[in-house]
Amino acid sequence: MASDFGTFVSPNITPDPEFGIGDWSFQDFVRAVRHGVAPDGSPYYPAFPFEFYATLTDRDMADMWAAVQEVPPSNFVPEENEVPLPFSIRQGVKLWRNFFYEPVDYVVDETKSTSWNRGRFMVEGPAHCAACHTPRNFAGGLDTDAQFAGASGGTAGWTAPPITTEALAEGGWTEESLIAALRTGLTPTGDAFGGAMAEVVHLSTSYLLDQHIEDMAEFLMDQ
Known part of the structure; x- marks a missing residue:
């Protein structure tokens, strides 16, 4: 890497x-x-x-x-x-x-549904979405005040777009399209994920239970 x-x-x-x-x-x-x-x-x-x-x-x-x-x-x-x-x-x-x-x-949000909380557990925990989609400081530490705001790999040459609820909505994403993308790697426009995200789908999210992907999509569209 x-x-x-x-x-x-x-x-x-x-x-x-x-x-x-x-x-x-x-x-x-x-x-x-x-x-x-x-x-x-x-x-x-x-x-x-x-x-x-x-x-x-x-x-x-x-x-x-x-x-x-x-x-x-x-x-x-x-x-x-x-x-x-x-x-x-x-x-x-x-x-x-x-x-x-x-x-x-991880702390359960009692004001949210069980599925939303499961999605948050997956996204913020084992799926480690923030590892790529959150910017880092000069020492490689995560900027937790800008969670999911997007980041780049600098000299490594990769870019991860923002995946905040607002950014996803502006990009035309819905829960349904997120579910399909995390399962197949296809975006709402018909394009396919490339680079590291293609590997994430191929080697990780495509193996998740339907419930887990649905929960992740629910959380991402309502952070």
Whole structure:
């Protein structure tokens, strides 16, 4: 994943004990996913969206852990991150966390429907929509005062449009068209998502339950 701070490469998370996470405990897995901390105590780069996974329940974590165990082990060794100094000093992430680490804190809005709240949980949590659609400051921290206002990848060359309710409505989006787009990748105008969003649909949202996509669309059109 290209960024203004370098190119980050995802690790092997198959249950291979040497090259993957096969020697991890369930507690190691939870700490990594929810808090962004490796079993040895070193911090993960925020290219891994652990801030958004903080809301995952114990059941969610147990289900994810069980799914990972069913993946065939692989001895594949990914390439190293291509991150220049000073960002290559991983311990510097601890300093970054002191200023910019803001794990999602999900609280049910009693004035809204159950489906709206489920949609908010998905959008603000595990779907991590803000990771791309919210601008970041000079240090890569999210500008939470401009949530979903749109962002760009700077030197990485990508752009994520605003997905606030107002911006979506102005763009001609409806709940129905959002549902269709998150399932198929087709926009209301008949165009297809490109770049990173095409990957999001192909590898993520197209697998969601209909209820989850419907709930996400309901929340996005009424934030």
